[in-house]
Amino acid sequence: MDDIKNTTTLEPSSSRLIATLGIAGLLSGLLLVGAYLYTLPMIEANKAAALERAIYKVLPSCTSFETLVLTDGKLDVLKEVKAAAGSKPPKAIYAGHDDAGKLVGFAIPSDEPGFQDVIAGIMGYQPETKTIVGFEVLDSKETPGLGDKIIKDQAFTVQFESLSVEPVIVSVKKGEKKNPNEVEAITGATISSKTVVKLLNKGIGEWKGAIEGYLKTQ
Amino acid sequence: MNQTTEPITNRTAEEFLKGLWKENPVFVMVLGMCPVLAVTNTAINSLAMGLATMFVLVFSSLLVSLFRNWIPGPVRITTFIIIIATMVTVIDFLLAAVVPDIHKELGAFIALIVVNCLILGRQEAFASKNNVKLALADAFGMSAGFVFALFCIGAIREILGSGSLFNIPLFGSTFEPWVVMILPPGGFFTLGFLLLFFNWRKERKERAKEVI
Numbered sequence: 001m002d003d004i005k006n007t008t009t010l011e012p013s014s015s016r017l018i019a020t021l022g023i024a025g026l027l028s029g030l031l032l033v034g035a036y037l038y039t040l041p042m043i044e045a046n047k048a049a050a051l052e053r054a055i056y057k058v059l060p061s062c063t064s065f066e067t068l069v070l071t072d073g074k075l076d077v078l079k080e081v082k083a084a085a086g087s088k089p090p091k092a093i094y095a096g097h098d099d100a101g102k103l104v105g106f107a108i109p110s111d112e113p114g115f116q117d118v119i120a121g122i123m124g125y126q127p128e129t130k131t132i133v134g135f136e137v138l139d140s141k142e143t144p145g146l147g148d149k150i151i152k153d154q155a156f157t158v159q160f161e162s163l164s165v166e167p168v169i170v171s172v173k174k175g176e177k178k179n180p181n182e183v184e185a186i187t188g189a190t191i192s193s194k195t196v197v198k199l200l201n202k203g204i205g206e207w208k209g210a211i212e213g214y215l216k217t218q
Numbered sequence: 219m220n221q222t223t224e225p226i227t228n229r230t231a232e233e234f235l236k237g238l239w240k241e242n243p244v245f246v247m248v249l250g251m252c253p254v255l256a257v258t259n260t261a262i263n264s265l266a267m268g269l270a271t272m273f274v275l276v277f278s279s280l281l282v283s284l285f286r287n288w289i290p291g292p293v294r295i296t297t298f299i300i301i302i303a304t305m306v307t308v309i310d311f312l313l314a315a316v317v318p319d320i321h322k323e324l325g326a327f328i329a330l331i332v333v334n335c336l337i338l339g340r341q342e343a344f345a346s347k348n349n350v351k352l353a354l355a356d357a358f359g360m361s362a363g364f365v366f367a368l369f370c371i372g373a374i375r376e377i378l379g380s381g382s383l384f385n386i387p388l389f390g391s392t393f394e395p396w397v398v399m400i401l402p403p404g405g406f407f408t409l410g411f412l413l414l415f416f417n418w419r420k421e422r423k424e425r426a427k428e429v430i
Contacts, residue, residue, distance in 0.1 A: 017292060050318070
């Protein structure tokens with residue numbers, strides 16, 4: 001039946017074509033909006049949970065944290081105001097406290113272009129001793145088997161449990177670490193290793209002054 | 219009664235089974251090579267990619283088959299792509315919501331399911347010409363074949379390249395993983411050897427037939 005119809009009506013009218021695509025587009029749009037609204041809270045909860053896990057990991061004795069943002073050049077606790085939809089949330093760092101409420105350090109997110117794509121990470125910073133006490137990669141697309149050793153290679157990651165940030169962090173070849181501010185790079189993943197170092201320096205450089213100012217007011 | 223239903227069920231089963239083996243989209247038709255090579259570095263990634271593709275193919279075939287009489291010929295490809303792209307975006311959101319770790323691993327390749335020619339190919343060649351039941355059988359069969367093929371490649375690459383399967387170590391610490399297997403060349407090696415094997419089998423079968 002349909003075959004006959006198709007062969008007899010040679011060319012469907014253009015309004016029919018437009019209507020078909022219009023309706024298909026409309027239904028598709030509705031479905032997409034529905035799926036987006038349905039999954040958005042879950043996706044945001046996932047992201048928040050991943051960030052929270054990372055904060056507790058990079059600040060070992062931390063049991064609670066508050067979000068700090070820069071307002072007028074000074075660090076301040078983020079007021080619980082829902083950002084308008086679509087606007088980027090302000091850059092923030094996280095102040096971690098232990099059970100007794102004592103400040104144990106700051107979790108500072110930072111990112112830097114790596115070998116394949118931007119590597120995003122979060123570091124735990126101890127302002128009193130000026131050391132990094134933990135580091136977690138939040139997002140990276142580094143080469144599996146080589147660049148992703150920045151996450152998987154224990155010998156590399158353990159270096160961030162105590163790393164001096166003064167004067168700056170530098171990367172050295174494997175087996176040549178002498179000073180507390182040196183990181184041994186991974187053989188075969190030099191760019192990824194160096195990116196991690198750059199990322200750390202960038203994060204510290206960006207927030208060090210603000211953190212010192214914040215500590216004075218406390 | 220039996221006479222009318224039996225051939226139909228046979229046909230449905232046939233359409234389902236052909237995708238699994240005789241017309242396997244990867245090993246026989248060599249379609250959708252981008253995900254086959256790119257995201258099969260672990261067994262779990264392969265499975266997730268295969269199942270995401272299955273979701274898209276099954277729902278696209280269902281919709282295309284349902285509306286096949288209303289979609290005018292000149293805009294059929296555009297309409298198929300709208301349907302496919304919608305399904306891909308839905309599965310992209312769902313994966314990000316339910317299994318964020320796997321979604322992160324697969325990255326852009328989820329969005330690239332849109333351009334997997336296996337999916338558009340089945341719409342044009344099958345779903346737009348057959349009823350819903352056959353279209354679904356075809357879609358399930360083809361995507362099951364795709365999952366099977368992806369899993370084969372992913373499992374081989376993970377076992378040799380990381381010494382594990384589903385992240386469970388298989389060998390002792392003495393095993394030195396063949397890192398190349400989880401890098402892009404490993405995808406080509408594995409696919410090459412599997413294609414060699416499948417073609418060798420096919421040829422042997424055909425020769426056996428000729429002798430008879």
